[in-house]
Amino acid sequence: QVQLQESGPGLVKPSETLSLTCTVSGYSISSGYYWAWIRQPPGKGLEWIGSIYHSGITFYNPSLKSRVTLSVDTSKNQFSLRLTSVTAADTAVYYCAKRGAPTYFDYWGQGTLVAVSS
C-alpha cells in the first residue's frame, strides 16, 4: 500500500520561502509515475501546484510557475516543494499525491497546514 507523508514548517513569514517534503513508503519513486503537490486554502477548493517524475522532469501550474520549484531525492524516496515570495494567499493545506495512469491522483498524503503570517 502506497503511503505519503508531508513534513515541513507550519508557519512561514510573508515574502519568505515555503518548503515541504513528501516521504513515500510502500512504493519506490524510481519505479515510475508522476508525483504531485496540491493545495487547498481554508474553506476553498483544490489547486494543483505541480508534478515531478523520478528523472526530475517537472511541470507546473502556470499561475504559480514563477514561484515554484519541485525536486526529487530518489535515495530518500522523497520529493519536495519550494514556493518563494509567499503571501497570505498561500495559506493552505498542502497535499502530496501520486498520479495514477494517466491523469488522476490515486494516493494522497494526509495534508499539512501551512500558514503565512508575520
Added chain:
Amino acid sequence: SYVLTQPPSVSVAPGQTATITCGGNNIGSKSVHWYQQKPGQAPVLVVYNDNDRPSGIPEQFSASNSGNTATLTISRVEAGDEADYYCQVWDSTSDHYVFGTGTKVTVL
C-alpha cells in the same frame, strides 16, 4: 484556462439518489475523475476515467460524461456519504490539472 463548474451544494434524503454535475467546455472529450473529501481529511478517488471505480469503492458510485457535462451519481445515499465532491480533468491545452469548484453533499 479551462474551468470546471459544479453546484455549490446538493441535498438528498437517505436512501435517495444524489446527482452532482461538472460543467466544462466539451468535457466529454476529456477523462473525468471524481474525489470525495470528508471534513479534515484528504480527498479520496471514487471514480476515474469517466466511470471506473478504484478497488474498495462501492457500486453506489457511478458516473457519466458527455457533451459539456460530467455527472457523478450516488445511489442509496447514506449519512456516511456526506462530504465535498470534486471533479478533475487534465487540460492538454494548458498542460495542467484542473479541479472543479466542489459540491457539498448534505444528507437530510
